[in-house]
Amino acid sequence: MALRARALYDFNSENPGEVSVKENEVLTVYSEQDIEGWFEGTNSKGERGLFPASYVEILRNDAASTLNNNSCSTSGDSRYANVPSGGFDGSYQPPNKVENFPKASPPAFSFSAPPPQPHHGYPQPSQGSDDDWDDDWDDSSTVADEPGTGGGRYHDYEGNGPSTYRVSTSSMARGNAQQAKSSATVSRNLNRFSTFVKSGGEAFVLGEASGFVKDGDKICVVMGQYGPEWQENPYPFTCAIDDPTKQTKFKGMKSYISYKLTPTHTHNPVNRRYKHFDWLYARLVEKFPVISVPHIPEKQATGRFEEDFISKRRKGLIWWMNHMSSHPVLSRCDVFQHFLTCSSMDEKAWKQGKRKAEKDEMVGANFFLTISPPAAPLDFQEVESKIDGFKTFTKRMDDSALQLNATVNEFARKQISGFKKEYQKVGMSFKVLSQAFEMDQQPYSAGLNQAISFTGDAYEAIGEYFAEQPSKDLDPIMDLLALYQGHLANYPDIIHVQKGALTKVKESQKHVEEGKMDRTQAEGINERCNIISCATLAEIQHFHHIRVRDFKAQMQHYLQQQIAFYQKITGKLEEALQKYDNA
Amino acid sequence: MALRARALYDFNSENPGEVSVKENEVLTVYSEQDIEGWFEGTNSKGERGLFPASYVEILRNDAASTLNNNSCSTSGDSRYANVPSGGFDGSYQPPNKVENFPKASPPAFSFSAPPPQPHHGYPQPSQGSDDDWDDDWDDSSTVADEPGTGGGRYHDYEGNGPSTYRVSTSSMARGNAQQAKSSATVSRNLNRFSTFVKSGGEAFVLGEASGFVKDGDKICVVMGQYGPEWQENPYPFTCAIDDPTKQTKFKGMKSYISYKLTPTHTHNPVNRRYKHFDWLYARLVEKFPVISVPHIPEKQATGRFEEDFISKRRKGLIWWMNHMSSHPVLSRCDVFQHFLTCSSMDEKAWKQGKRKAEKDEMVGANFFLTISPPAAPLDFQEVESKIDGFKTFTKRMDDSALQLNATVNEFARKQISGFKKEYQKVGMSFKVLSQAFEMDQQPYSAGLNQAISFTGDAYEAIGEYFAEQPSKDLDPIMDLLALYQGHLANYPDIIHVQKGALTKVKESQKHVEEGKMDRTQAEGINERCNIISCATLAEIQHFHHIRVRDFKAQMQHYLQQQIAFYQKITGKLEEALQKYDNA
Numbered sequence A, B: 001m002a003l004r005a006r007a008l009y010d011f012n013s014e015n016p017g018e019v020s021v022k023e024n025e026v027l028t029v030y031s032e033q034d035i036e037g038w039f040e041g042t043n044s045k046g047e048r049g050l051f052p053a054s055y056v057e058i059l060r061n062d063a064a065s066t067l068n069n070n071s072c073s074t075s076g077d078s079r080y081a082n083v084p085s086g087g088f089d090g091s092y093q094p095p096n097k098v099e100n101f102p103k104a105s106p107p108a109f110s111f112s113a114p115p116p117q118p119h120h121g122y123p124q125p126s127q128g129s130d131d132d133w134d135d136d137w138d139d140s141s142t143v144a145d146e147p148g149t150g151g152g153r154y155h156d157y158e159g160n161g162p163s164t165y166r167v168s169t170s171s172m173a174r175g176n177a178q179q180a181k182s183s184a185t186v187s188r189n190l191n192r193f194s195t196f197v198k199s200g201g202e203a204f205v206l207g208e209a210s211g212f213v214k215d216g217d218k219i220c221v222v223m224g225q226y227g228p229e230w231q232e233n234p235y236p237f238t239c240a241i242d243d244p245t246k247q248t249k250f251k252g253m254k255s256y257i258s259y260k261l262t263p264t265h266t267h268n269p270v271n272r273r274y275k276h277f278d279w280l281y282a283r284l285v286e287k288f289p290v291i292s293v294p295h296i297p298e299k300q301a302t303g304r305f306e307e308d309f310i311s312k313r314r315k316g317l318i319w320w321m322n323h324m325s326s327h328p329v330l331s332r333c334d335v336f337q338h339f340l341t342c343s344s345m346d347e348k349a350w351k352q353g354k355r356k357a358e359k360d361e362m363v364g365a366n367f368f369l370t371i372s373p374p375a376a377p378l379d380f381q382e383v384e385s386k387i388d389g390f391k392t393f394t395k396r397m398d399d400s401a402l403q404l405n406a407t408v409n410e411f412a413r414k415q416i417s418g419f420k421k422e423y424q425k426v427g428m429s430f431k432v433l434s435q436a437f438e439m440d441q442q443p444y445s446a447g448l449n450q451a452i453s454f455t456g457d458a459y460e461a462i463g464e465y466f467a468e469q470p471s472k473d474l475d476p477i478m479d480l481l482a483l484y485q486g487h488l489a490n491y492p493d494i495i496h497v498q499k500g501a502l503t504k505v506k507e508s509q510k511h512v513e514e515g516k517m518d519r520t521q522a523e524g525i526n527e528r529c530n531i532i533s534c535a536t537l538a539e540i541q542h543f544h545h546i547r548v549r550d551f552k553a554q555m556q557h558y559l560q561q562q563i564a565f566y567q568k569i570t571g572k573l574e575e576a577l578q579k580y581d582n583a
Helices: A061-066 A171-184 A201-205 A272-289 A305-326 A334-341 A346-356 A364-370 A380-438 A443-472 A474-513 A518-578 B060-066 B171-183 B199-204 B274-285 B308-324 B334-341 B347-358 B367-371 B380-439 B443-468 B470-513 B517-577
Strands: A004-009 A025-029 A038-042 A048-051 A057-060 A219-224 A227-230 A239-249 A254-263 A270-273 B002-006 B026-029 B038-042 B049-053 B056-059 B219-223 B227-230 B239-249 B254-263 B270-273
Touching: A004 B380, A025 A057, A201 A474, A219 A380, A227 A364, A227 A518, A239 B443, A254 A272, A254 A305, A254 A334, A254 B060, A270 A272, A270 B274, A270 B367, A272 A305, A272 A346, A272 A364, A272 B270, A305 A474, A334 B002, A364 A518, A380 A474, A380 B380, A443 A474, A443 A518, A443 B517, A518 B517, B026 B056, B038 B056, B056 B347, B171 B334, B171 B347, B199 B367, B199 B470, B199 B517, B219 B517, B227 B334, B227 B367, B227 B470, B254 B274, B254 B308, B254 B334, B270 B274, B270 B334, B274 B308, B274 B334, B308 B470, B334 B347, B367 B517, B380 B470, B380 B517, B443 B470, B443 B517
Parallel strands: none
Antiparallel strands: A004 A025, A004 A057, A025 A038, A038 A048, A219 A227, A239 A254, A254 A270, B002 B026, B002 B056, B026 B038, B038 B049, B219 B227, B239 B254, B254 B270
């Protein structure tokens, strides 16, 4: 039962899964029962996530009905149907406003404390029961841009460790903080929405993961020339996405777009819808904690049958598929293979594979069980330095991608509008001159008049060339940047998992020194941190490889297109110049 | 003695030589004595010319001292040192304001009336006495942009004939109007500032010109394929203008720029200053009534030793000289030959030639005496139709030249600023991306990083190419347009002379029919109108020939430069693309 609440103080989200709220903002809270001091709900912008329970007050019906805030989202297309319209009047002054609201120390509790229920109460990635599989949920499932799964811009993950996250001052949290101080040991992270916890990284490091790993599930990290890397897929393939077609069902009541996928290793085309991609994406995100699964192209509420949108989405899916099929781990995993190979006609087989994927036990913490690291363990100091270097790198790359994207976007816009206009104005002026010259009936002027007129046409054509060009060269660059910006948004979480594991190692070492932990237990933590580190570094290595491959290919494509463009202009001008030969 | 006056009514100039004045505008009048109902003076914008005496009132000292108008030009750089500062208060209401001021009928007087003193009281083109020849009057003589010599924008010369020009209502003018009505005959134009009168066209048509024409002075109009044309110069030549140098005299007290001219028919370089060009221009304008002498490049009060200005003026002089030396009549005339061939060292010879040119009797009306028309007289109806067609043509060409000039000017500005900026922003963003990539120390990324960095440099260079390009291709187009806009501004006057002659023919025919004129007199008018028509059509034919030649050459040059430009860009991009081969 959704409730309305009012924020008493500003709260700035610092961790994935949290949302920022402003003092006096009207919020929707999904349950009056807080989860360890946190409420889950939606802020007035429609962002879903956690905020401290003590920062808000629940609005009772009588209070809510007297409040009205125009700044509150009242639009009909709210992603959440249960967000009430209307809101809170900005003139209202909270009676108990406290400046410098005291923040609690980081709470923690010892191993003996009962572990929190994993994922309980947190919005799950699309499970899509078999029953609603045929419903048109193309644009109603919400995984791709779910808060907390890294869908936003690059998060600043500095200080995302347990020492700095903000918690509520609820009595329970304070109680835990007290407890942590009195019994220091390898602590469990209180914030169940920390990626380290959510991903299963913590559970794995602490030795709580268990599952039966089949030989076929084994994922090998090998020591390559530049460090740990994923073992290559021995059967590499690619996958074509053909022009999407509009399909209807229920006698035309429902329409959807179907994409024909043809993997090179089967040559059997299968038809897939956006919702299938979305479902697959959710499975992969859930299953692979330290692998960057690129975002699938954005959803769009309106105009999803418009040609431009379909073409754009298809291009996005091609990029996505290109990444998927060239990733040594993702390309081989069962759920992806099921997606690529199961006939669209055989509904039973599809549902079977779907159910199997949704019940897959080797997800999250258990995924790490499937990893087989190189024989020699890594030097954690070196690992830390590499991870830190990568962190700096991703920040810089993200900044530069953002800048390049803005520049390229503006450059495209200028070419489509300004450049085109300038060239066409020149063309028009030449045309007008030739028309004036035609007033003179001297026969010796006729050739020149025609040549100038042709020159005018040439410049008008060149104006068109400028307007058409961005779709050929700048758009692909923007597509590439979008894919990589998606990756870069994933890395803070991935790094967070590895850093969490490393913290556990350090804590365990300290505890061993203090005689609070036995060596075997610490060695286990070490070994498991090594596995996480190997996987993380292998993924980073893979990222660099595909980055170099993709950017090289795209820059070459861009320059080739640019060269062809200027050659086309030159050709047009040469044609115009020839007209003067006999003038 | 200059006097101040106030305009009582608006007056819009309709003829060259007149200036417009606004009601209440404070004017400077050079003499209280009107010239046939006109005052000569300067309006508040500093424009010099004629306005009707009855439209203004002279301000006596006491009245002037009480008036103060801020909108009056009080800047110190007025071209006329005797324009008093201060002015007229806009709040002042003229006591005798008359709406719909009655305009007098066009006055005229018969042949028996005393002819007006030619040019008396009207500003003369630079004569430059020998005494002041050595003065530094580069930028103080005022021929090139003298009002009434066609220096302004294209004049609308519709209705510029005697039937519509505006005259004053002074008693003298009214008296003449009465006189005209009582003795109708081939009328003399009252407005001594009409081009037809000024040029000597009227005097020639009426048979009043007389002079001794030497054989060497004969100018032949021949019947060519397309109508009358100037006989070709049998000894064609061109003239180089070398890089101007700064010279000093009076021990460095005075500086000037000297241009080295080298005509191909003598190979003897001579040094000439801007004032010499200015003097020559004045001689040619005075001498040739129906020949379009292009304007010399504009004067500039400040910065005349700056490189940009010198280079621009030199280009303008090259265009000017190019036109001069390819004109069959101008290229052969004595004063131009003197200018081109007289040694700059031989001051005596120079002064002799200069004096001779200034005393040349075959100027204005007498110039027509030197013209030898083709044997068969022209059909005046056909001439009129050709002239009208040309009039329409020049209007259209002027409009289109104006538009092209504005477009090209804007296009150049965009390339220098906007285009350059866009390309350089793209270049900069690539550079930033390559710098981010350099954070990754993977050896396999190094080649790509360098290639992207090079691509960034390439786009910065291309931005520079864009900024540099207009001086190579658009500037020459603008120079060409400026030259032709100058020609187009000359043609209204030229056409006016021919039309004036044709009107005289029509009047004489009517008078013959009415028995008021004998046939011999009318035939003389016919013959002389034929000469003016032949010269005008020959000049128009020449204009079309050089127009086709110049625009063809310039368009070819423009396109060649453009092609080279886009090839240069392509080359730079190809260079960048190659960097990826080993990346």
